[in-house]
Amino acid sequence: MSTPELDFETRQIHAGARLDSDFGARMTPVYQSAGFVFDSFADGEARFSGESDRGAYARTDNPTNASVARRLADLDGGAGALLTASGTAAIALTLSALASTGDHVLATASLYEGTKTLFARSLSRQGIEVELIPADSPDDVWRRAFRPTTRAVFTETIPNPKNDVVDLARVAAFAHEHGVPLVVDNTVATPYLCRPIEHGADIVIHSTSKWLSGHGAVLGGVVIDSGTFDWQGSASRFPQIALPNDHGVPSFVERYGQFAFLTYLRTVMALDYGPTLPATSAFLLLQGIETLSLRMDRHVSNALEIAQWLEHQEQVATVDYPGLVASPYYARAQKYLPRGQGAVVTFEFAGGRPAAEVFIDSLRLISRMTHLGDVRTLAIHTASTIHGHLTDAERLSRGITQGTVRLSVGLESVRDLRRDLEQAFAAVEAAGFARPVAAV
Numbered sequence: 362m363s364t365p366e367l368d369f370e371t372r373q374i375h376a377g378a379r380l381d382s383d384f385g386a387r388m389t390p391v392y393q394s395a396g397f398v399f400d401s402f403a404d405g406e407a408r409f410s411g412e413s414d415r416g417a418y419a420r421t422d423n424p425t426n427a428s429v430a431r432r433l434a435d436l437d438g439g440a441g442a443l444l445t446a447s448g449t450a451a452i453a454l455t456l457s458a459l460a461s462t463g464d465h466v467l468a469t470a471s472l473y474e475g476t477k478t479l480f481a482r483s484l485s486r487q488g489i490e491v492e493l494i495p496a497d498s499p500d501d502v503w504r505r506a507f508r509p510t511t512r513a514v515f516t517e518t519i520p521n522p523k524n525d526v527v528d529l530a531r532v533a534a535f536a537h538e539h540g541v542p543l544v545v546d547n548t549v550a551t552p553y554l555c556r557p558i559e560h561g562a563d564i565v566i567h568s569t570s571k572w573l574s575g576h577g578a579v580l581g582g583v584v585i586d587s588g589t590f591d592w593q594g595s596a597s598r599f600p601q602i603a604l605p606n607d608h609g610v611p612s613f614v615e616r617y618g619q620f621a622f623l624t625y626l627r628t629v630m631a632l633d634y635g636p637t638l639p640a641t642s643a644f645l646l647l648q649g650i651e652t653l654s655l656r657m658d659r660h661v662s663n664a665l666e667i668a669q670w671l672e673h674q675e676q677v678a679t680v681d682y683p684g685l686v687a688s689p690y691y692a693r694a695q696k697y698l699p700r701g702q703g704a705v706v707t708f709e710f711a712g713g714r715p716a717a718e719v720f721i722d723s724l725r726l727i728s729r730m731t732h733l734g735d736v737r738t739l740a741i742h743t744a745s746t747i748h749g750h751l752t753d754a755e756r757l758s759r760g761i762t763q764g765t766v767r768l769s770v771g772l773e774s775v776r777d778l779r780r781d782l783e784q785a786f787a788a789v790e791a792a793g794f795a796r797p798v799a800a801v
């Protein structure tokens with residue numbers, strides 16, 4: 362079902378739905394099958410050649426996954442989408458599709474730490490160099506960083522965990538001026554709060570493990586293609602997509618038009634690397650998507666209230682939340698995220714690590730764990746976990762100190778969340794770690 366005239370709240374329930382023709386099941390069925398039977402010799406040949414749109418094998422062609430992918434593409438305003446086993450798989454697959462050995466990718470410096478590790482550890486072993494520059498660098502810094510081998514610009518809408526919202530339109534204009542696509546990880550914003558394609562992004566990625574699934578039960582990822590990047594205009598940079606292959610087979614652009622990149626991603630990258638999302642996970646993801654707007658409204662109102670409360674605590678040195686009027690990203694967030702500024706609230710204890718340690722150990726309702734976008738509120742001390750492998754200097758360059766705590770604000774009653782925070786803050790005060798202490 363194509364639904365461009367319907368509102369987001371309706372499309373999150375109906376777009377891309379696959380009705381079961383045998384029994385009329387209202388829910389999109391879980392096609393829990395590794396492969397699909399050919400009607401005939403000719404049907405097998407047609408499925409393999411791509412002449413038939415009925416798939417052959419679930420590594421790339423599961424109908425449940427295809428239905429969920431259609432819904433996500435619709436919600437983010439893309440031409441199509443591919444589900445992957447995790448958000449990390451979506452990023453690795455996309456950048457490996459765009460860049461080859463000897464190529465270069467420009468990325469903004471404030472990013473989820475796991476993505477930076479992927480860049481530094483594994484993409485570098487493939488010979489792909491990812492260079493990080495602060496998103497708000499002056500134009501000449503961006504221009505100097507661009508190389509003849511640059512194949513993509515990568516950023517996050519609301520970077521995790523610092524919430525330093527990116528000026529998407531500016532970064533998109535830079536990428537297009539240089540003939541490369543802008544790839545945006547939109548995980549923290551979700552398509553309900555921001556649709557980067559409307560601001561110039563060419564490819565959008567989500568870790569669907571977070572708010573899209575919403576219940577902390579399944580991992581997943583998605584790559585959404587806007588279908589609008591001019592691959593032919595940059596054919597020398599992307600011969601794998603825009604030029605015929607060595608055997609004279611016409612290019613993906615010639616064969617698939619606006620679906621060129623997505624078809625390359627599915628029929629070459631996903632087929633060869635196999636990062637498939639299980640159909641049962643796609644089904645659970647779909648359940649989450651259908652209530653996304655309702656949950657996000659509550660996530661962001663809870664997050665704003667918690668951020669405002671934290672802002673007034675003497676024990677807190679800084680709060681990073683772009684919905685706060687005092688945030689340097691407030692005006693930009695109003696432009697790109699008018700419905701709400703996400704549900705990650707990062708703050709810093711003036712009392713450093715000892716204060717953070719007492720706080721984390723005192724929590725009763727809020728869960729001590731890594732992850733984002735759960736219905737439950739989660740807290741983590743990032744310097745000893747996510748950022749634990751870094752030196753103090755590397756952490757500081759990311760704005761992370763020993764006092765930094767990240768909250769993923771859930772859907773509980775905000776009064777109950779406040780009570781849990783209040784009692785944990787009282788424990789910090791009682792332990793004498795409310796103010797800066799030596800050597801933290």
Ligand SMILES: Cc1ncc(COP(=O)(O)O)c(C=O)c1O
Pocket residue numbers: 447448449450473475476517521546548549567568569570580581582732733
């Ligand atoms: C912004 C962002 N992108 C990508 C990922 C990776 O997603 P996954 O855990 O599904 O691999 C995460 C995980 O925390 C994230 O926060």
